[in-house]
Amino acid sequence: MRLPRVEELVPPSAVEFEVGWRDAGGEHRLPLSRASEVEFEAGLPVRAFPSYRGQRHFPGLHWAATTGGHVGFESWLERDHVMLLDFAPEVTGLLSQPFWLFWEDERGKRVSHAPDYFARFEDGRGLVVDCRPLDRIDVRSAVKFEATRAACMNAGWGYRVVGEVDAVRMTNVRWLAGYRHPRHGVAQGMVERLLALFSVPSPLVGQASLAGDPIAVLPMAFHLLWQGRLGADLSRPLSDTTLVSRVEWR
Known part of the structure; x- marks a missing residue:
C-alpha cells in the first residue's frame, strides 16, 4: 500500500506545524520551527493509555536500560519496537507519546497527532516512530503519518512507520x-x-x-x-x- 504524500493532500505552503509537549514545568506549545532543540526525550508523555474491559490492545510499561525508567507501550507491537529502540546502543534517550503535533488540513480543519516514540541518538539526532501493522494503515492514518514525516523533515529528525518485526x-x-x-x-x-x-x-x-x-x-x-x-x-x-x-x- 502506498501512503498518500502530504503534498497530495495539502499545499506545502499551507502546512504550518505546532508542537505541544509536557515536562516537569508544565505544558508547552510552540511553532515546530522554534522547538527543534527541545529535549523531548526528557519530558513526560502527553497522553495516557486507556485501560478498559474487553480492550483488544495490551498496554504496559517497559523498563528501559537506556533511561533507567519505564517507557509505555499501547500494544505488543509497540512493546517490540520500544524494546528494539532500547536495544540499540546508539540510542541515549527515549519517550513514548512525546508530543502533540498540530496542523490544518486542506479544508482548514485542525488536525492533531501524537507519535508513539521519540528517540535521541548519541550524535544528537532525533527519531520519531509510529507503530502500525502496515496492512492496517487506513487513509486517515496515512495522511497523519505523511504529515508527521513532513514535520520531522522540517525539524531535522528522522521518521519511521514500523510494522511487524522478524x-x-x-x-x-x-x-x-x-x-x-x-x-x-x-x-x-x-x-x-x-x-x-x-x-x-x-x-x-x-x-x-x-x-x-x-x-x-x-x-x-x-x-x-x-x-x-x-x-x-x-x-x-x-x-x-x-x-x-x-x-x-x-
Missing part, C-alpha cells in the same frame, strides 16, 4: 532483554575476560564456559550481547553454538 530476531531480542539490567554486568573482571575470550568468533556456551560455570557466566555474556559489546547474528535462533564475537566498544 519473528526470530524479536524472539532473540526479548531473550536478551531479560539480561538488560546493569546488575548482570557488575563483575568487571569477568566482563573483561569474556570480551577477551570472544575476541574471535566462537561458540557461545563453549567459549563462555572457559570463564567459569556457565550458569554464572552466561547471564553476563547475554548482558554484553544486549549492550552491543558482544555481537551475534540475531536473524537466526540463539543457541549453544551461536558464533559470538567482541564488538569494539565506542
